[in-house]
Amino acid sequence: MIALNDIHFRYKKKKQLFENLNLSLQPGFIYGLLGKNGAGKSSLLKLISGLLYPDSGECRVFGYDASARKPAMLQDIYLVPEEFNLPPISLATFVNINSVFYSKFSHNQLQAYLAEFELQEEDKLSTLSYGQKKKFLIAFGLATNARLLILDEPTNGLDIPSKSQFRKIMAASLDEDKIIVISTHQVRDLENLIDNIVVLEHGNIIFNQNIAAISERLAFEYNLAGIPEGEVLYAEELQGRKAGIVKNLSGQDSRVDLELLFNGIIKNAPVINEQFAKLNYEY
Numbered sequence: 001m002i003a004l005n006d007i008h009f010r011y012k013k014k015k016q017l018f019e020n021l022n023l024s025l026q027p028g029f030i031y032g033l034l035g036k037n038g039a040g041k042s043s044l045l046k047l048i049s050g051l052l053y054p055d056s057g058e059c060r061v062f063g064y065d066a067s068a069r070k071p072a073m074l075q076d077i078y079l080v081p082e083e084f085n086l087p088p089i090s091l092a093t094f095v096n097i098n099s100v101f102y103s104k105f106s107h108n109q110l111q112a113y114l115a116e117f118e119l120q121e122e123d124k125l126s127t128l129s130y131g132q133k134k135k136f137l138i139a140f141g142l143a144t145n146a147r148l149l150i151l152d153e154p155t156n157g158l159d160i161p162s163k164s165q166f167r168k169i170m171a172a173s174l175d176e177d178k179i180i181v182i183s184t185h186q187v188r189d190l191e192n193l194i195d196n197i198v199v200l201e202h203g204n205i206i207f208n209q210n211i212a213a214i215s216e217r218l219a220f221e222y223n224l225a226g227i228p229e230g231e232v233l234y235a236e237e238l239q240g241r242k243a244g245i246v247k248n249l250s251g252q253d254s255r256v257d258l259e260l261l262f263n264g265i266i267k268n269a270p271v272i273n274e275q276f277a278k279l280n281y282e283y
């Protein structure tokens with residue numbers, strides 16, 4: 001489990017980014033971390049992986065203090081960053097150098113992922129496109145079998161077939177011990193993949209719910225004509241019509257539209273959160 005307790009953090013000469021931030025992430029789930037540019041997603045991921053230290057509070061990863069960066073913790077974390085510089089060596093050499101840090105690294109799994117992403121081990125990293133480099137890091141990260149896999153904008157640069165391969169591979173790689181955190185702007189890429197949505201805004205967690213609760217409480221409509229105003233929680237123009245989020249009064253689970261949900265949360269989080277107040281109380 002990962003627990004962030006009362007985290008305070010600011011970059012030098014910048015205003016406070018996180019103040020009293022609390023978050024808990026459980027094994028067996030894929031978390032989607034969403035937020036506008038500058039909301040604090042990458043900073044939060046760096047705090048979790050011990051690359052940034054909180055000014056106060058603590059971040060515990062599988063019982064370890066993340067900022068201590070103990071080897072036992074580090075071998076159980078893999079972060080695929082949004083931006084990276086890879087050395088001009090072959091994929092195979094990169095794997096030989098780096099796999100030793102991960103005691104559960106599987107060369108067989110790596111080969112299967114590389115084949116899926118159509119990458120050759122003898123290719124030089126410097127000759128790969130941005131999307132191919134990203135796919136290589138994702139494949140390497142999965143093959144580490146780290147219990148915490150963090151992916152910052154993983155689908156950025158991936159073509160359409162690679163995005164669906166990515167979703168398939170991610171879903172298949174999750175087991176009850178693993179926590180996968182995916183940060184992205186491309187919310188549609190996470191559809192049918194994530195179990196929980198965490199939305200950050202100006203360093204605050206403004207929404208944190210699981211998909212099952214969302215599909216039970218909210219419904220996503222592409223034509224709001226005829227829906228009583230009191231049931232509409234969020235509306236936006238979509239191809240000349242009004243689309244939006246409504247209260248789910250049908251008793252049936254809805255199909256969650258992550259883009260509408262994200263827009264609704266950013267526009268009016270309290271109204272959306274209100275729908276979950278009873279649910280939280282019940283638990």
Ligand SMILES: Nc1ncnc2c1ncn2[C@@H]1O[C@H](COP(=O)(O)OP(=O)(O)OP(=O)(O)O)[C@@H](O)[C@H]1O
Pocket residue numbers: 011012014017035036037038039040041042043044
């Ligand atoms: N190294 C840094 N030094 C100073 N300020 C930083 C640094 N990195 C990020 N920030 C600031 O912290 C805030 C959060 O940035 P962060 O990169 O965590 O956001 P983000 O949600 O990942 O954004 P994006 O979606 O654009 O990648 C921003 O205001 C940013 O300017």
